Amino acid sequence: MICVLAGGVGAARFLRGLVQVVPAHDITAIVNTGDDTVLHGLSISPDLDTVTYTLANAIDPVRGWGLENESWTAMSALARFVDVRPHGSASAPTWFNLGDKDLATHFYRTARLREGATLAQVTSEISQSFGVDVHLVPMSNDRVSTFVTLANDCAAGQQGTEITFQEYFVKHQHSVAVSSVRFDGASTASALGLDTLNSAQTVVIAPSNPLVSIAPLRALQGVDAALTKRRESVVAISPIIAGAALKGPADRLMTELGHESSVVGIAKLYAPICGTLIIDTADAHLASKVEAEGMRCVVVDTVMSTPEKSQHLARTTLESAR
Ligand code: GDP
Ligand code: CA
Numbered sequence: 001m002i003c004v005l006a007g008g009v010g011a012a013r014f015l016r017g018l019v020q021v022v023p024a025h026d027i028t029a030i031v032n033t034g035d036d037t038v039l040h041g042l043s044i045s046p047d048l049d050t051v052t053y054t055l056a057n058a059i060d061p062v063r064g065w066g067l068e069n070e071s072w073t074a075m076s077a078l079a080r081f082v083d084v085r086p087h088g089s090a091s092a093p094t095w096f097n098l099g100d101k102d103l104a105t106h107f108y109r110t111a112r113l114r115e116g117a118t119l120a121q122v123t124s125e126i127s128q129s130f131g132v133d134v135h136l137v138p139m140s141n142d143r144v145s146t147f148v149t150l151a152n153d154c155a156a157g158q159q160g161t162e163i164t165f166q167e168y169f170v171k172h173q174h175s176v177a178v179s180s181v182r183f184d185g186a187s188t189a190s191a192l193g194l195d196t197l198n199s200a201q202t203v204v205i206a207p208s209n210p211l212v213s214i215a216p217l218r219a220l221q222g223v224d225a226a227l228t229k230r231r232e233s234v235v236a237i238s239p240i241i242a243g244a245a246l247k248g249p250a251d252r253l254m255t256e257l258g259h260e261s262s263v264v265g266i267a268k269l270y271a272p273i274c275g276t277l278i279i280d281t282a283d284a285h286l287a288s289k290v291e292a293e294g295m296r297c298v299v300v301d302t303v304m305s306t307p308e309k310s311q312h313l314a315r316t317t318l319e320s321a322r
Contacts, residue, residue: 001026001027001028001196001199001200001201002018002022002026002027002028002200002201002202002203002204002318003027003028003029003030003193003196003197003200003202003203003204004018004027004028004029004030004203004204004205004206005029005030005203005204005205005206005208005214005217006029006030006031006032006047006051006206006208006213007031007032007047007206007208007209007212007213007214008032008035008046008047008050008051008065008208008213009050009054009064009065009208009247009248010206010207010208010209010237010239010246010247010304011029011031011047011051011206011207011208011213012050012051012053012054012055012059013054013207013304013310014204014206014207014237014304014310014313014314014317015027015029015051015054015055015134015206016054016055016304016307016310017304017307017309017310017311017312017313017314017315018204018310018314018317019055019133019134020307020310020311020314021311021314021315021318022314022318023133024055024132024133024134025133025134025135027134027135028134028135028137028193028196028200029051029134029135029136029137030137030138030139030192030193030196030197030217031047031048031051031123031136031137031138031139032047032139032208032213032214032216032217033045033047033048033119033138033139033140033144033216034139034144034145034146034165034183034186034212034213034216035047035146035165035166035169035212035213036143036145037096037145037164037165037166039093039096039098040091040092040093040098041110042098042103042106042107042109042110043106043109043110043113044096044098044106044109045109045119045123045138046065046166047213048123048126048136048138049065049066049102049105050064050065051134051136052126052127052130052132052136053065053066053067053130055127055130055132055134056130056131056132058130064247066097066099066102067099067101067102069101070099070100070101070102071099071100071101072097072099072100073100074098074100074103075094075097075098075099078092078094079094082094095170095171096166096170096171105126108122108125108126109122109126112125118141119138119140119141120137120138120141120192123136123137123138124136137192137193137196138192139191139192139193139216139217139220140189140190140191140192140220141190141192142185142188142189142190143185143189144183144184144185144186144189144216144219144220145164145165145183145184145185146164146165146181146182146183146184146212146216147162147163147164147165147181147182147183147184148162148163148165148168148178148180148181148182148212149161149162149178149179149180149181149182150162150163150176150177150178150179151176151177151178151179151256152176152177154172154176154177155172155176156168156171156172156176159179160179162182165212169248169249174248174249174252177252177256178253178256178257179256179257180257181211181212181215181253181257183215183216183219186216186219186220187219187221189220189221190220190221191217191220191221191222191223194222194223194226197223197226197227198226198229198230201233202233202234202235202318202321203227203230203233203234203235204234204235204236204237204317204321205234205235205236205237205270205273205274206237207237207238207239207302208239209239209245209248209249209250209253210239210250210254210266210269210270211250211253211254211257211259212253218273224272224273227273227274228272228273231272231273231274231275232275233275233321234273234274234275234276234321235274235275235276235277235278235317235320235321236266236270236274236276236277236278237277237278237302237313237317238263238266238277238278238279238280238283238302239266240254240261240262240263240265240266241280241282241283241302241303242280242282242283243261243262244261246303262283262286263277263279263280263283263286263289263290264286264289264290264293267289267290267293267295267297268293270295271293271294271295274295275295275296276295276296276297276298276320276321277290277295277296277297277298278297278298278299278300278302278313278316278317278320279297279298279299279302280299280300280301280302280303281299281300281301283299284299287299296320298316298320300312300313300316301313
């Protein structure tokens with residue numbers, strides 16, 4: 001079994017390549033649920049859905065999230081309620097786009113959770129319905145919610161105010177500075193997939209945001225300890241290339257939260273739990289600095305712009321773990 005610690009887009013692209021190298025049923029992805037939210041009363045799990053839709057070849061290739069050939073009739077119809085909802089009401093939020101077909105996923109997840117199913121069960125059912133054979137495991141069945149604290153007064157609120165991850169990421173398009181991140185519920189939630197984490201032949205930390213996608217997993221009891229114990233067969237792929245994130249706020253968050261936005265900053269975060277760091281050719285000159293943090297360093301093209309590139313990166317990743 002190959003175990004992959006996963007956020008959203010970067011992990012999904014990596015998994016898309018990994019299934020070309022290893023049979024899908026020999027792969028378990030433990031997926032971040034700190035981004036999960038409830039809107040319109042619906043339980044939404046963005047990272048799980050990004051991974052599922054990508055592996056099903058159903059992701060919208062341009063947007064990078066949601067389903068392809070999507071329509072937005074429900075979202076448009078919601079607009080009529082915006083003028084009548086009372087001040088302060090959280091109903092009819094229009095800042096988080098949910099496509100018509102995508103809504104069906106959230107309907108199903110919500111209904112099954114209400115019937116008493118666990119998130120792991122529902123996740124398995126949804127991935128099965130999409131024909132995905134990779135085992136997708138939410139990091140916990142318990143609710144863990146990522147919050148960020150605003151570093152300055154801004155449109156999102158006063159300095160020191162906590163907002164939810166989706167308010168930060170989607171509503172404010174991650175354009176506001178943050179001073180800290182917190183994973184509410186992480187200290188009491190029980191981690192899923194610990195057995196796989198211990199027994200897998202190789203553990204891969206996908207090129208996902210280290211501070212808001214991988215950190216929630218690491219905040220769960222037992223995860224860092226399991227990784228530390230088997231550190232030599234844990235491989236990470238840097239989501240930072242030439243100092244920048246390919247997408248999203250990973251680079252700014254690194255700087256704002258006191259880390260170096262570079263492969264060296266990634267090495268410092270991962271060295272205790274991971275023996276090998278894969279960095280992009282653009283960062284080849286930093287390989288010795290990565291090694292100085294106590295990690296083996298492998299240099300390869302890590303930009304997964306095509307399925308073939310994802311496959312090549314997956315193969316290199318598995319080889320470098322041996
Ligand atoms: P999100 O949950 O959808 O935001 O996605 P992730 O948690 O997976 O984090 C996005 C991170 O993935 C960003 O830091 C990107 O730089 C990184 N990423 C996305 N695509 C690639 C890729 O092709 N190669 C590498 N090395 N990193 C990537
Ligand atoms: Ca995410």
